[in-house]
Amino acid sequence: MRTTILLFLLSLTFNMLSSQEIQKNRVIILTDIEADPDDTQSLVRLLLYSNEIDIEGIVATTSCWMTDKINPQSITKIIKAYEKVQPNLLKHRADYPKAEKLYALVKQGLPKYGMKGVGEGMDSEGSDWIIKTLEKDDERPLWISTWGGVNTLAQSLYKIEKTKSKKEAKRLISKLRVYTISDQDDSGIWIRNNFPDLFYIVTPGDDYGSATWTGINSYIKGIDNTTISNAWLAKHIQQGHGPLGAAYPDVSWGVEGDTPAFLSLIPNGLNNAEHPEWGGWGGRYKLYKPDFSSTRKGGSIVKIEPETRPIWTNAIDNYIRFIPKEYGRSVKKDTAVFKGYKETLWRWRDDFQHDFAARMDWCEMSFEEANHAPIPILSHPEQITVKAEETFTLDAFESTDPDGDSLSFLWFNYPEAGTYKKPINVNGVENAHMAHITAPKVDKEETAHFILKITDKGMPQLSAYKRVIVTIKPN
Known part of the structure; x- marks a missing residue:
């Protein structure tokens, strides 16, 4: 009971x-x-x-x-x-x-x-x-x-x-x-x-x-x-x-x-x-x-x-994947660049296929047996404003998983989604719950999109996201 x-x-x-x-x-x-x-x-x-x-x-x-x-x-x-x-x-x-x-x-x-x-x-x-x-x-x-x-x-x-x-x-x-x-x-x-x-x-x-x-x-x-x-x-x-x-x-x-x-x-x-x-x-x-x-x-x-x-x-x-790394930091950037219109869709393909497979499991399995997507929780708003050349922090420490699974974090800039088209790298590591980023120098107000992808270690591995839109104002 x-x-x-x-x-x-x-x-x-x-x-x-x-x-x-x-x-x-x-x-x-x-x-x-x-x-x-x-x-x-x-x-x-x-x-x-x-x-x-x-x-x-x-x-x-x-x-x-x-x-x-x-x-x-x-x-x-x-x-x-x-x-x-x-x-x-x-x-x-x-x-x-x-x-x-x-x-x-x-x-x-x-x-x-x-x-x-x-x-x-x-x-x-x-x-x-x-x-x-x-x-x-x-x-x-x-x-x-x-x-x-x-x-x-x-x-x-x-x-x-x-x-x-x-x-x-x-x-x-x-x-x-x-x-x-x-x-x-x-x-x-x-x-x-x-x-x-x-x-x-x-x-x-x-x-x-x-x-x-x-x-x-x-x-x-x-x-x-x-x-x-x-x-x-x-x-x-x-x-x-x-x-x-x-x-x-x-x-x-x-x-x-x-x-x-x-x-x-x-x-x-x-x-x-x-x-x-x-x-x-x-x-x-x-x-x-x-x-x-x-x-x-x-x-x-x-x-x-x-x-x-x-x-x-x-x-x-222009899509550069993060791929698994066997020792040390768990992910690294791929050396290959994939460019095209199909890339805007297949870049998420494994994620939505795994999600589909998990929901198919739901047709037969109990809640305890099946896997469910993690729940990302930000410690700040999904839209923030910073000044050019200012360093700011994004954080998802409170994120959780309904099955109690271990979570992996990944932060990355999606240049094509914002008005600022040059890639903005995360300072240090991209795969911790906290990401430190320095805003670029801009001559006019720009927007930059940062994606948080949280993936559990259940079976199949499931991902959920948060999108943070950063408005960058010139000095």
Whole structure:
């Protein structure tokens, strides 16, 4: 009895600490499920984070790979698997939704391709649901996480423009945030051209090799790619993890190509969905009008057209890893520099894969048996102001772990996320709970982002973060 009570209190404390001051992101999923097994893979992962994200709808849609068919029954099938493990998930976090709530969120778009399904008389259950959700008394942004074609959203926008006043239409559209996995029908460019103020993240066109999101499943030379291997997926996700793991299909094209469309909605201390330029699990993006006219066509029926407005799209990171060291200081900087847009995403890949594996363990294991992410706690605000050439200290001494695991600390500057683009090194050691840093000399006010990554020594090893934004004022 004492053990049961202790575990309950640990779980309760974990839930309270993890949810402090965190506003969940709202999302509606548009999925061409069954066009590729990766939609099903991504849905399995999404449901394991349904306690962290407010899922407002899951809409079956078409795409360039499945132009005249939708498969809502395939969504329902995965929710049924979730229903069987949800009682055990509640042992780990108390806010996993009941399956009944999720069943009610499954909606249908039209079984029509792209702009053939947009216009007068083209309303669908899915397009009307987007509008209804936007009209709810909820001031939080509504994310549209698009895994296939986007014509269901295009029809919602068409109807809003036709039936609402200009003021009301502007208000509703201002609440929308869109992340599209490339262009998988011809309605994406129509949306961007006709709604120039709409918040839109995409690598335009159908050349997937040019897309940031492919960092989730690209084989990267010079690093260990184990966590996207078929053997790793079989061991940590598919087999021995209950009905939800068993529902995770083998890779056919690329593992979980749709998952980046919601990864940055997960509140982990690093992600900030409203600031794609800051970087996070879903990648980093800049707001500009890109020219992808020189990229090769990816082989779909999507017509590639020039962009007419700024969008959130590919950004470049210069990434230098910290790697384990066998003796002495436990980490050291790698000698290799990785540069590119996929780097903004795969740099976090092992972290989010381990987190996924741990949550899959939650489907079967007790709280005591499983691992849970550490809880980083700063001894100062997450935004501080210093003067140029001043030395300041960042500290996470009070950080804790819900399982009592030993913790490893790592502090590093993320130059691309701030306005000051030159790297700022930590003085002395980067892997203690306390980091001493000297602000650079600046001629104007600048910002610099410092990331704290805390990793436990449980199995699998789990990481959590804090982002400290330092404003540097000139002397």
